[in-house]
Amino acid sequence: MSAAIEVENLVKIYKGGVKAVDGVTFSVRRQEIFAFLGPNGAGKSTTIKCVIGLLHPTSGVIRVQGVDVGHDPGVVKRTIGYAAQETAVDDRLTGWENLYLQGRFYRLSRAEIRRRGEEVLRLFGLWERRRDLAETYSGGMLKRLDIACALIHRPQILFLDEPTLGLDVQTRRVIWGYIERLREEHRMTIFLTTHYMEEADALSDRVAIIDRGVIVALDTPGALKARIGGDLITLRFAADGTPVEGVLSAIRALPGVREVRPASGGIHRIVVEQHGDRLIPEIVRIASKQGMEIASIRLKRPTLDDVYLHYTGRDIREADGGREELLKTRRMRMRIRR
Ligand code: ADP
Numbered sequence: 001m002s003a004a005i006e007v008e009n010l011v012k013i014y015k016g017g018v019k020a021v022d023g024v025t026f027s028v029r030r031q032e033i034f035a036f037l038g039p040n041g042a043g044k045s046t047t048i049k050c051v052i053g054l055l056h057p058t059s060g061v062i063r064v065q066g067v068d069v070g071h072d073p074g075v076v077k078r079t080i081g082y083a084a085q086e087t088a089v090d091d092r093l094t095g096w097e098n099l100y101l102q103g104r105f106y107r108l109s110r111a112e113i114r115r116r117g118e119e120v121l122r123l124f125g126l127w128e129r130r131r132d133l134a135e136t137y138s139g140g141m142l143k144r145l146d147i148a149c150a151l152i153h154r155p156q157i158l159f160l161d162e163p164t165l166g167l168d169v170q171t172r173r174v175i176w177g178y179i180e181r182l183r184e185e186h187r188m189t190i191f192l193t194t195h196y197m198e199e200a201d202a203l204s205d206r207v208a209i210i211d212r213g214v215i216v217a218l219d220t221p222g223a224l225k226a227r228i229g230g231d232l233i234t235l236r237f238a239a240d241g242t243p244v245e246g247v248l249s250a251i252r253a254l255p256g257v258r259e260v261r262p263a264s265g266g267i268h269r270i271v272v273e274q275h276g277d278r279l280i281p282e283i284v285r286i287a288s289k290q291g292m293e294i295a296s297i298r299l300k301r302p303t304l305d306d307v308y309l310h311y312t313g314r315d316i317r318e319a320d321g322g323r324e325e326l327l328k329t330r331r332m333r334m335r336i337r338r
């Protein structure tokens, strides 16, 4: 069976000469959650728009479920759902009316829209609020409604461009829960873009880090982190000043331990390849066997932040606007529609 999405050497140069995507190659497996992680301007939205046939690539090949998008954009559009970076929800309509319009757009029958509309609104926790105007919705509800609209025609692949942009952390987590359910219960393939590290880390099976139109790394979040350095375990014994060398050399001999650094402040640092959590019980056992009591033991994992810094030499700056930012982009979008 073909991959859900295959992209080979995608290049997109906008009129005026901006090279937004500069030779990107990746594929997304069926039922995978795949994330593009990168800062503003990296080329994430441009890539999505090319993949779903909204933009013509300058060069490259794109196949969605084995179908060449360049040859058959209509087929592709019917099998995918797309929630743009700017929500397409109309404030002056109720939740249900927004959904209904979207259903008509896909030429679904009234009965189909009723059946499917109830299903997606319930799925996204909006059923009770369906008769309220969208202008009374919170930022998180607007985004949920927008994603629900993208699901009305039962797509097999869902494209989410910055699904939690500008939302607070709690609201983001709620949306992550909904995205995970789509994959688990509805066996969807999900391609999302984000510039939030935690989002890519928490949600995706694999992450492509994109910077200036180029994929600089692509792997599982765990493998990306493991590649730049292992876990770090910090350890403090209860009785300061007692000889610890015996314990530390036994720890050093454990498989997977890369380095043990005895520290003057009483906190010893143990660098391990990976799976630090599995080594902690071992370390506790060694200490107690040698009659040493551990006062505290902590595990720190390298974050995707560390990974990003490693591959690009720069920090991702978080643009944080909240509901206002979301509304601004939405107004822009509505003006375009009118
Ligand atoms: P991202 O989604 O990662 O923030 P985009 O794909 O929106 O990045 O943009 C990538 C680059 O292409 C940026 O430099 C942006 O300014 C430029 N760009 C985006 N859309 C257009 C357009 N319609 N015309 C010209 N340049 C564009």
Ligand code: MG
Residues within 6 Å of the ligand: 044, 045, 046, 085, 161, 162
């Ligand atoms: Mg974008």
